[in-house]
Amino acid sequence: MVEPLAVAILIAYLVALLLIGLLSSKKSSVGMTDFFLAGRNLNKWTVALSAVSSGRSAWLVLGVTGTAYATGLDAVWAVAGYIAVEVFLFFYVARRFRAYSEQTGSITIPDILETRFNDKTHILRGVSAFIIMFFMIAYVASQLVAGGGAFATSMGVSSSTGMWVTAVILLAYTMLGGFHAVSKTDVVQAGFMFVSLVILPVVAIIGLGGFDPLLQVMHTEGGGFTSPFAFGFGAVIGLLGIGFGSPGNPHILVRYMSLKNVKEMRQAALISSVWNVLMGWGAVMIGLAGRAYFPDVSLLPNGDQEQVFLTLGSEILHPLFFGFLLVAVLAAIMSSADSQLLVGSSAFVRDIYQKMFRRNRKLSQKKLVRLSRLTTVVFMGLSLILAFTAQEFVFWMVLFAFGGLGACFGPALLLSFYWKGVTRQGVLWGMIAGLLTVILVKQQPQWTYAFLPDVKELLNTYFFGITYEAVPGFIVATTITVVISLFTKRPKHAKQIIERLNESA
Structure with a gap:
């Protein structure tokens, strides 16, 4: 049974989210830029911490800790992959995002692609918007399922009740406060995640009697517990390749477009990098310490390695601090889901409705904000339906989401900002x-074997065993983009665009 003090902290956290949504509602009602980008008026701390929390989700607090518990230091590669890529993005690419989006009035990723290639056909906008909506609805549905499970564990309610509570809280503050509320709540949630991921391993190691007992356990386990190189080359590259998802996930990228002063981007990058490193270190150490406290996975609830975070916390922490751990799990879920919900809504309202269906009509900003709020409700409804009726489909979709978006948009955006020769067709x-490659590598449909080889087996044999789908997806997307661009006509003013971006960087 969960201590009343821990439940009280959890309830206080949920109330705080609602209050932030209410207090942000006036600012978000001014126009679409305010609703979806907080008026490009966020400070460096807010941008940095909201980028960290929205990009990690429950994967960090549950997934990485569980991986470290099961495989040891090999989990370091997964953390190193996304940290390295996000350092590169924040230090080198983010300024271009911010400068170009303001120069062109871009609010969404499809906005950027259409203006960069002067695409009068709107094909780039339409295709990218539908891909974003498709994945974001599935993403949010998966977060609702995870939230339901977290509430079931923490408050003793049913998973379905937990999903409803997660949905209502998420919808309320996101719909009311837009990106103003989402960014502020993400800062709060980053704080809970940070405190939990730093305090728990420190207390755990002290409880063991220092590092020596932990090192002894690691030596006894052997393999990946004593060397991060115990995995094969392909597996290591695959784990590092997790970072390939970051350049194409819109709920991370929109943070760069929301900074008030582009000159503060490198300071935001430093804050984000330090936060990421400390949180990643904490997650790995929790898994390693958990192995010392629970030598066999059968000692964890349902034999699930991803339960090591909460189980270790309940074992060694005071109820007050265990309450922080419960909040950290929900914070990891909600800080991703709110951004994904907002990005999905922007793809419909901005890219489909305003820029395609109503492109020849002048629409008031207040009307567009009202429609954005209504769309947020509809998207949450669709995510709830999926979460309740098609969980297998949801998890199947999410398997492709992070790597699929990375392969789909990552090469397109990076080449758009750095190479004057890239074309719309490319x-x-x-x-x-890129998207098709990710699908074939992750879970090749049975009917494709009639005319294609086993793609995963092909990678195992000829590609160093690298089978994490984002890596081949990113490489294929980049190659196809470059090759087709070389044989098609680049847009006018491409050289001037790149020169302006070089100046802004």
């Missing part, structure tokens, strides 16, 4: 090729 076919 980007379009590169996006499609």
Whole structure:
């Protein structure tokens, strides 16, 4: 049974989220830029910490800790992969995102692609918007399922009740406060995640009697517990390749577009990097310490390695601090889901409705904000339906989401900001090729074996055993984009665009 003090902290956290949504509602009602980008008026701390929390989700507090518990230091590669890529993005790419989005009035990723290639056909906007909506609804549905499980564990309610509570809280503050509320709540949630991931391993190691007992356990386990190189080359590259998802996930990228002063981007990058390193270190150490406290996975609830975070916390922490751990799990879930919900809504309202269906009509900003709020409700409804009725489909979709979005948009955006020779046709076919590659590598449909070899087996044999789908997806997308661009006509003013971006960087 969960201590009343821990439950009280959890309830106080949920109330705080609602209050932030209410207090942010006036600012978010001014126009679409305010609702979806907080008016490009966020400070460096808010941008940095909201980027960290929205990008990690429950994967860090549950997934990485569980991986470290099961495989040891090999988990370091997964953390190193996303940290390295996000350092590169924040220090080198983010300024271009911010400068170009303001120069062109871009609010969404499809906005950026259409203006960069002067795409009068709106094909890039339409294809990218539908891909974003498709994945974001599935993403949010998976977060609702995870939230339901977290509430069931922490408060003793049913999973279905937990899903409803997660959905209502998420919808309320996101719909009312837009990106103003989402960014502020993400800062709060980053704080809970940070405190939990730093305090728990420190207390755990002290409880063991220092590092020596932990090192002894690691030596006894052997393998990945004594060397991060115990995995094969392909597996290591695959884990590092987790970072390939970051350049193409819109709920991370929109943070760069929301900073008030582009000159503060490198300071935001430093804050984000330090936060990421400390949280990653904490997650790995929790898994390693958990192995010392629970030598066999059968000692964890349902034999689930991802329960090591909460189980270790309940074992060694005061109820007050265990309450922080419960909040950290929910914070990890909600800090991703709120951003994904908002990005999905922006893809419909901005890219489909305003820029395609109503592009020749002048629409008031207040009307667009009202429609954005209504769309947020509809998207949450669709996510709830999926979460309750098609969980297998949801988890199947989420398998492709992070790597799929990375392969789809990552090469397209990076080449758009750095290479004057990239073309609309190259980007379009590169996006499609990257997404299809991810699907074939992750879970090749049975009917494709009639005319294609076993793609995963092919990678195992000829590609160093690298089978994490984002890596081949990213490489294929980049290759197709470059090759087709070399044989098609680049847009006018491409050279001037790149020169302006070079100046802004």
